[in-house]
Amino acid sequence: MTKALSPWRDPVALLAAPAVLYLLALYALPLVWLLAKSFSGPAGLTLAPYAEFFADPFNWRVVANTLSIALWVTLVCLLIGYPASFALARAGAALQIAMLVAIILPLSVGVVVKAFAWQIVLRRDGVVSQLLVGLGIWDEPQRLLFTETGLVLGAANIFLPFMILPIYSVVKLIDPRLDEAGATLGATPIYRFLRVTLPLSLPGVVSGVAFVFSMSVSMYVIPSLLIGDRFQTLSTLTGRSFLFMRNEQLGSTTAVILLALAVSIVVGSGRLARRLGGSA
């Protein structure tokens, strides 16, 4: 019996070296610098920048803005993306290719272009307003641009593929006969979904949620174009601190808080999903 080599001794592990070096130089080291900067003061290590940040009620509102928008975007993507993933996984070959092209092709369009397009769509005389007036939901044209609803709609459109594709990759591996087996045993469609399909699809959901949440919590260009300077998020505050106010410490502090929020939500949702999956 051959014994598996330790990753440190396995020469195949060297194949990962370029990627490791790349991430080390361009991600890990700047991150360490960012952390160090956020904890450093004139007299050495300090928590003062964090204390100062959280002592300001305005900053709490910025954190709340950031989290609420990210959660709404993730929820909208999940509600639209989850059924779409099943439709994609169960579609015939030709339709599946067409659907995949429709999902993947928009990724080739830049975020700035998409955000500008949404500016047109969300205007007072834009398609959404006209549609809602036409359907009788609104009495008169209204603007969705520069509203939180408009931001959620625009961001959800941009991030939707990142929800659909991970769920699809899991759902396509679920054997459809499991559902049929449940039906033959007398389980109702809802019971079959909740006890069989949902638990099996949860790894995809967790990946999709992690992708979309982490991207929407840190989005910078989209809120800048769809809601403007009057709605501050942690990423816009970070950008402003570095680029305009030249306050590296405040920028580092907000960046670390943003990172901590994103990591804790992603890790927490992963654990929750595993627990739910395990109990199902």
Next chain:
Amino acid sequence: MPIHRIHLSRRRLMAGSAAAAAFAVTGSPAIVRAQAKEVVVGGAASMAPWVNGTFASAFQDKYKCKLTFEGTRSLVNLEKMQKNKDKQYLSVVMMDDPVMILAVQEGLLEKLTPAAIPNLAKTRPEAIDMDGMWANYLQPWQGVAVNAKALPSGVATWAELYDAKYKGRLVLPSLQNTEGLANLVMAAHLETGKPFAQAQFDIDAGFKKIKALKPNILTIYTQIPQAFNLLEQGEAWAIPSAFSSVVLPREKEAPIKMYVPKEGIFVGPAGIALVKGGPAPELAKALINEMLSADMQARLQPETYAFPSNVDAPAPPGIPAGTPVINLDWQFVAKERGEWVKRWDREMAI
């Protein structure tokens, strides 16, 4: 008759070139002097067309020299001066006033005097900053840009923008943008009734007044293209304090128009300064003098859409005689702006 072929190897060619260069330097000083008659100017990238065009052509012909323009951001020019403090290669810089202040603080600029630059005596006093450390040449002016279809009769006053008929139709520049400060100063003037020279220091009053504008604000921009997209499409009706250099070139292509409100126009910071220890100082002073001349400012006006700082230069077309021209105290702005931006975020947020 034998034919002597000359075999020119790469090594011989290099040796020959070096010898020729040595002869040029030691034996022909006139050539070297001619080569040294060059002035390097650091400015904004957006200035390149008119600096390299109309201005360079006239200046080079007049002074028989070469003008090299390096177009980039003001802060990059500042960095170039900082890095080369012991051996400057820039002779003249053209930068925004807030960056000029930093350059003065670091001792990178040399004071301009009317003796060296005669046109300084013809420059509006308020366009000469920090006792002559730099001067404003052609200043982009700020009025109210409107969508001509939505507001065919335009905007008559800055005060009018507070009217409820503009609800959700104004786009304001952020205080991070240079042009954004004008709205705050105008608000201080409207609130207190003080002349601008005094009102610009009463920023508390400015914040008090401008908060009343919140219902009329569609958005606050930091990116100019985004704001003008909204104005051109008609979603926004007006952009108060937009720069002439942005609005006027667009007037031919889109349904937008610049208006001069009754209370006056602001003129933006556009400074020119002499780099301390820079090469070709006499040529550099001549260049600054040329840029401050009435003739050159009149010639450049159609390309820059800016307001001249020379008192003898004609005002740009469309600005009625007697219109108040408001200069801000950029030293005061530079000192207080960080706090204003913080306050703006808190008081002007949705």
